[in-house]
Amino acid sequence: MNRAGHEVVVAGVGYSPITRGGSPDIRTLTLGACHDALDDAGLTAGDIDGIFEYSFGGAAADSPIAISAQRLLGIENLTAYNDIMGTGPSGLAGAMDAAMAVGAGACETALVYRTITRNAGHSGAVRQTAPRAGGAMQFTAPYGYGGGIILAMAMKKRRRVAELGGSFDDYGHIALNARAWATKNPNAMFREPITLDDYYGSRVIADPLLILDCDYPVNASCAAILTTAERARDLRRPAVVVDALAYGTGARPDWLYADDFLFGGTIPCSRELWRRSSVTAADVDVAELYDGFTHITISWLEALGFCGVGEFHDWVDGGRRIAPGGDLPLNTYGGQLAAGRMHGLAFLNEAVLQVRGDCGDRQVPDARVAVVANAHGPQCGAMVVRAADG
């Protein structure tokens, strides 16, 4: 992204340990990921002058605020920072803000993180709603509409197949694909392949939504370092260029009442992304597309133009198109369905690792261009990253 001034690159990525059990402290998780990303880049905390984090906020056990991380890392001052709330494009939102700040010169080297725990990320848990529901919830909570966007996703799944054709197998292929790639990722949570029978046999949450349509909550933190191409020139690992980014909300944005119930903002977001990018969908070697719910991934594949709207069923070719060895390797680390719900930023980190050629058994040969997309509904965001020229 160089239109604002500086060309922006991702100089390093990092992860905390990823666990299913226990109650790790969010500060410990965050420091683990941030130090890992700094080490990857060959930088120290003293080089950081911007921090951008995404969190649900409130009482949720997730990302510490930016100045908390600053204090924990011993950084003397920040020239740019932001705490992004849960209405943005998931963990990618921090990287998008960081890219804009670095591009504009508001800071030179920005740290981005998304920390999440099972406790904060388990939106299917039974809760006791307040006795009176105000705001938008007054039109949903009295009807037993809870669990965040789970029930919206169930209704989108049913509507998509009724309106655009295909079948629920299409959703199953996204779930199967995540496991197929996860067999090659030693850090993934679920590394056993599954079949369509396994998919259909999984627990029904809200018919037609199955538990295997939903990602898996974990305790984890994910971090990335963004800086200018000039600054990255002598760093440890090859810099990966942020070629383009775009947000998208769609008209009358809402998870339930938007003009485009099935796609949300994915279509306008994708249109703007390609308008700004130096490459096209045909140039993409790897796609890392949000899979908090299987519906989201199918939406992005069609919105980004890998196939036409409603064509996923034929295009995916029984899953072969997106599987290891397929034309469009998708969610090569296992995504959130199989690697765990790191809430968005891990899609960027995986794209960076693929473009650098650092993915070991799951490496896509000669990957030079990757597209990353996060979230759905009214809060879409996407990014193209690529190898540096020459």
Added chain:
Amino acid sequence: MNPAGAKPAPAADGITAFYWHGAEQQQLLVLRCTACKLLSHPPDAACAWCGSLELAPEPVSGHGSVYSFTIVRQAFDESFANDVPYVIALVELDEQAGLVVLANLIDVPVSEIDIGARVEVTFEDRGDHTLPQFRLADSAPVSQ
């Protein structure tokens, strides 16, 4: 906290109060913009189509079609634990394409629901408040 078993009640505000008062009177009311004439739901401080602040509630027929629905098998709120499985639907009202209202489909076997099914509004008395709900109907769509 909720008394045991009590479902969340809508907390009406200055913009939404008409909607819940209407429900108490067995009327489904939707805001119509006096400038662009389009209907908007849920009620908001301005027209979602043109931004006009001049909005007025008006009764709608209460007839519509199921736009989509889900059969909830797992309660997300304790107060609905005894209701599963229950149906949440988006009902597209006959008055305007794309105008949807979220509600439960009640008094219907889940096997008889499908996208496009004709429904009509009904009202559920929950003691200190009334909820618009929908049930299957035989009505044909009214002309728009």
